[in-house]
Amino acid sequence: MALKVLLEQEKTFFTLLVLLGYLSCKVTCESGDCRQQEFRDRSGNCVPCNQCGPGMELSKECGFGYGEDAQCVTCRLHRFKEDWGFQKCKPCLDCAVVNRFQKANCSATSDAICGDCLPGFYRKTKLVGFQDMECVPCGDPPPPYEPHCASKVNLVKIASTASSPRDTALAAVICSALATVLLALLILCVIYCKRQFMEKKPSYLSSTNMPTEPAASAAVTQCRPAEA
Numbered sequence: 093m094a095l096k097v098l099l100e101q102e103k104t105f106f107t108l109l110v111l112l113g114y115l116s117c118k119v120t121c122e123s124g125d126c127r128q129q130e131f132r133d134r135s136g137n138c139v140p141c142n143q144c145g146p147g148m149e150l151s152k153e154c155g156f157g158y159g160e161d162a163q164c165v166t167c168r169l170h171r172f173k174e175d176w177g178f179q180k181c182k183p184c185l186d187c188a189v190v191n192r193f194q195k196a197n198c199s200a201t202s203d204a205i206c207g208d209c210l211p212g213f214y215r216k217t218k219l220v221g222f223q224d225m226e227c228v229p230c231g232d233p234p235p236p237y238e239p240h241c242a243s244k245v246n247l248v249k250i251a252s253t254a255s256s257p258r259d260t261a262l263a264a265v266i267c268s269a270l271a272t273v274l275l276a277l278l279i280l281c282v283i284y285c286k287r288q289f290m291e292k293k294p295s296y297l298s299s300t301n302m303p304t305e306p307a308a309s310a311a312v313t314q315c316r317p318a319e320a
Contacts, residue, residue: 126157129178133160146174147200149181167200174201191227214238 126138131154133139141154144164154162167173167181184198185206193207209215209227214235216224234241 126155128155130155130157131159131162132157141178143176143178144173145176147172147181149173150178154178170198172198172200172203174203190225191229209240212241214240 126132129141130138131141138157141159142150142162142164144150147167148164149167150159150162151165152162153159170184171181172184173179173181181200182203185204187194187204187206190206191210191213193210194204195207196202196205198204206225212230213227214230215227218224230238230241
């Protein structure tokens with residue numbers, strides 16, 4: 093009885109081994125024998141994945157038997173690739189993140205090019221002599237041994253002598269007030285000249301409203317008392 097049970101267990105174990113071997117063989121036959129940069133075509137052969145040129149990458153992962161329908165597509169926005177190969181496009185460098193001027197924009201085939209540090213920032217030098225990619229703030233007061241920070245201080249002093257928006261607005265208000273005063277003086281001058289003209293009218297215009305000389309003499313005679 094015990095021997096029969098043992099035989100049944102061995103049979104079950106052997107069946108499991110055969111099943112596992114079949115599954116392993118199936119997986120291996122489908123993809124396992126293809127290398128990292130190979131896919132299996134419809135004929136069952138391992139074929140190298142496509143290599144994409146600069147500015148392009150594969151549309152999906154390819155290798156170890158998979159990626160038969162992978163095609164070369166253009167790099168996504170803010171990504172680039174400079175050479176031919178299987179590699180994917182890399183993210184572009186953002187110069188603003190490292191506090192530096194941007195000399196050239198990023199394209200599908202080239203990375204962005206950063207220039208000097210922004211005003212108020214400088215590049216720290218490491219112990220091995222190399223400078224960091226990122227620019228750090230100069231601080232207040234700025235370090236005297238950093239020429240970039242010293243030039244930034246000079247720029248601030250020069251900028252302070254220039255006219256500020258507040259001064260420009262004040263000058264505009266003063267100019268408007270002067271223009272208003274001049275206009276008022278012009279109006280007063282016109283009124284004064286008109287009044288002087290009215291007071292100095294010609295004599296022939298004013299004599300029409302006065303009584304004649306004979307009538308005035310008669311009126312005086314009537315008012316005198318009779319002589320004795």
